[in-house]
Amino acid sequence: VLTSLTxxxxxxxxxxxxxLEDVSALTEVRRDLAATTEKISIAALNETSSALTDPEVLGSRMAWCQKAEQHMRSIIENKDLLIYHLQQPLVANFLTMHYNYHKHLISLIGELVDILNNVSSHIRLIQDHAQNSILQRSDSCISSLTHTVTDLRDTINDITALQSLVTGMLNTKE
Structure with missing residues (x-):
């Protein structure tokens, strides 16, 4: 009985x-996990805070803040003028038009809308005409003629060289 108890x-x-060894190993792994988690958190914080400390980003933000500050200062400096203009009645109450001109105004606005809607096609038409202009055509004709004259000069030089070769061969036979 004693041996079985022992x-x-x-x-x-x-x-x-x-x-206890398993618990010790788990505790060690838990410490490693905590250290890794802390490193990841620090890296994430560094990455997100880099936008706050990056000189280029800060420079553009500072420029925007300075523009906003200048705008606010100009509003404050001109507040009396701004209050005056805001208290004035709408311009439409004072700019009246005789009823005979209303139809002309409506047709003018309609034509203006048509022109604005077709601006891109008008621009394309102008560009097409500019690409096919007389100056461009004359430049292309001049370059073509220059190329032809150069080819003719080369041919004449070849013929002259051939003639002198034939003359030289005939002179050697005599």
């Missing part, structure tokens, strides 16, 4: 030691 006590002691 044997059970040894087994339980080994189990407890094994359990």
């Amino acid at each position: 044997s059970n006590s040894m087994e339980s002691s080994q189990l407890i030691n094994s359990f």
